Amino acid sequence: GNSVTQMEGPVTLSEEAFLTINCTYTATGYPSLFWYVQYPGEGLQLLLKATKADDKGSNKGFEATYRKETTSFHLEKGSVQVSDSAVYFCALRYSSASKIIFGSGTRLSIRP
């Protein structure tokens, strides 16, 4: 069936380090892919998205490229800040259905 697998956390980095959070998916058809972020005590909010192969989503210095050949949508940021500390969720939506499937979330902590 359709699923999302993302790297387990927690991930702890120093400020200004390079970040990668891996995400791979299994889906039939051509899903839309998303990264959501959840800051402490808040609901999830959309960070970025991509709707077709080779699309690159970007926001707040974060990027992810929709790679159909490797069924991946890895999240990257060149220089993280303490304020990036949060839980990050990779997600997919089938192209023709309403359900969005979330990965298990990766907790990111950034040390000053």
Add this chain to the structure above:
Amino acid sequence: DTAVSQTPKYLVTQMGNDKSIKCEQNLGHDTMYWYKQDSKKFLKIMFSYNNKELIINETVPNRFSPKSPDKAHLNLHINSLELGDSAVYFCASSQLGSANTGELFFGEGSRLTVL
């Protein structure tokens, strides 16, 4: 002006009680959802309504009953609460259709603690 608002934000209650959580969205979306997030942050969809019609009903005990009086509101009523119901419940909305990617807009969550 909050896009997706849910009340109450915190709920502490005894086992066996009945409680409700309310959700409203002012985004004009046609679809609303309830998600449950456990202590390990796993997010699981429970229900979804599109224009007041139930379109997703995951394997959820029938103690949980959603109600959508109109497309801007989706409430969740839980009967005979159990310890395992303790979680954060998130309401979300989206606009479906081929012209939209259906991204979700979430409320801030309602933390339910069953004692």
